Amino acid sequence: MTxxxxxAALPTTARTSIDGLAFPHLASGKVREIFDLGDALLLVATDRLSAFDVILPDGIxxxxxxxxxMSLWWFAQTAGVIQNxxxxxxxGEFSRRGIHDRDLQLRSMIVRxxxxxxxxxxARGYLIGSGWSSYQKTGQVCGIPLPPGLRQADRLPEPIFTPTTKAPKGQHDEPINDAQGTAIVGAALYEKVKATSLALYRLGHERAHAAGMILADTKFEFGTDAAGRLFLIDEVLTPDSSRYWPADHYAPDQSPPSYDKQFVRDHLLALKWDQKPPAPRLPADVIARTQEKYxxxxxxxxGR
Ligand SMILES: Nc1ncnc2c1ncn2[C@@H]1O[C@H](COP(=O)(O)OP(=O)(O)O)[C@@H](O)[C@H]1O
Ligand SMILES: [Mg+2]
Incomplete structure (x- = not known):
């Protein structure tokens, strides 16, 4: 779709729950609802927004x-690097399975x-966020030593792979090093997802750059099938899983504005909310400006 x-097809009010579907409901993530289609999954992205790992009462x-x-577009772009x-x-899958609601189709993927x-x-190409915090304390990010004298938001000499654990709901993911990652998924898979993540990051950075944006960092998820084959899963290279900056606002030594929840985070920080549920309601202008960013x-x- 263009x-x-x-x-033109976007709803005017946020849809924060998905009700009335006949398929068995398997799980709720922070943002998505997962339904069982028997031989496949229906992943439905709601309009929910999380900040500081808490789901906000208002959606976008x-x-x-x-x-x-955006994920569908990126899956097509990255198909030469890894299957998804x-x-x-x-x-065809939507019509075969009787999913005719246009709003639902636009927010859904039918997946293995x-x-x-x-x-x-x-994968990170710039020193920002938790990477910058870690570098200031130790000169390293996830056990990877970096050159001295780097500034906040500086481009790294090479992109780096900085995996984390997958924490249960409500808890924060913890950074891990190569040895810990290898212990969790095994050496062969670890090497493969590391190389693939770095290749995907480079491709993402290049395409984003052509679109006037800097892809500072991003998170991928991978899964395996019964035969042990590796696939790129989940969402890919979206502002929820990535940090994008407008290229023309980029300068090191500061935290550039990003294409996602920056307004929401700034608003919540100004309120001095303790970052524990329940989160406060969002004013209409914060919602509108956030939608415009996405x-x-x-x-x-x-759109080019
Ligand atoms: N193809 C797939 N098979 C099985 N699980 C998947 C697949 N794609 C994504 N998932 C899982 O579905 C969930 C997506 O929901 P999301 O709202 O993003 O959850 P989270 O709060 O964990 O980020 C994630 O837990 C992700 O690991
Ligand atoms: Mg997720």
Missing amino acids: YAEIA PGKGAILTQ HLLPDQP KLKPLAIECV LAALRNLI
């Missing part, structure tokens, strides 16, 4: 559709049932 078609209208359509969990004919690896595969990222990528 950017204009997607933008259309966010689920925007992020799903999408069943090949998405429109795979076994997610128990690590989150983070749309701008989609427009930059696929």
Whole structure:
């Protein structure tokens, strides 16, 4: 679908729950609802938004559709690097399975049932966020020594792989080093997801750059099938799983504004909320500006 078609089809109110589907409900993530289609899964992205790992009471209208359509675009871009969990004919799968609701289709993917690896595969090309905090304390990120004298948001000499554990709901993922990652998934798979994550990051950085954005860092998830084959799963290279900066606002020594929840985070920080549920309601202008940010990222990528 084109950017204009997607933008025109977005709902005006946020859809934060998915009710009335006939399929068995398997699980709720922070953002997505997972249904069992028997031989496949239906992954539905709601308009929910989480900040500091807490789900906010207000959603962002259309966010689920925007992020799903962006993931579909990236899955096509990355197909030469690694196969992914999408069943090949998405429109055909929807009609075969009786999913005719247009809003639901836009926010959904029909995917293979795979076994997610128990690590989150983070790749970084810039020194920001938890990487910057760690570097200031130890000169390292996830056990990887970096040159001295780097500034906040500096580009790294090479992209690095900085995986984390997959923490249960409500807890924070913890950074791990190569040895810990190898212990969790095994040496062969670890080497493979490390190399693949770095290759995907490089491709993502290049395409984002052509679209006027910097891909500072991102998180991938991988899964295996019964035969042990590796697939890219989940969402990919969205503002929820990645940190994108507008290239023309980038400068080291500061934290550039990003294409996601920056307004929401700034608003919540100003309120001095203790970051424990329940989270406060969001004002309408914060919701509108956040939706515009998500749309701008989609427009930059696929609207050219
Ligand atoms: N193809 C797949 N097979 C099985 N599980 C998947 C697949 N793709 C994604 N998942 C899982 O579905 C969930 C997506 O929901 P999400 O709202 O992102 O959850 P979370 O709060 O864990 O981020 C994740 O736990 C992810 O690991
Ligand atoms: Mg997720």
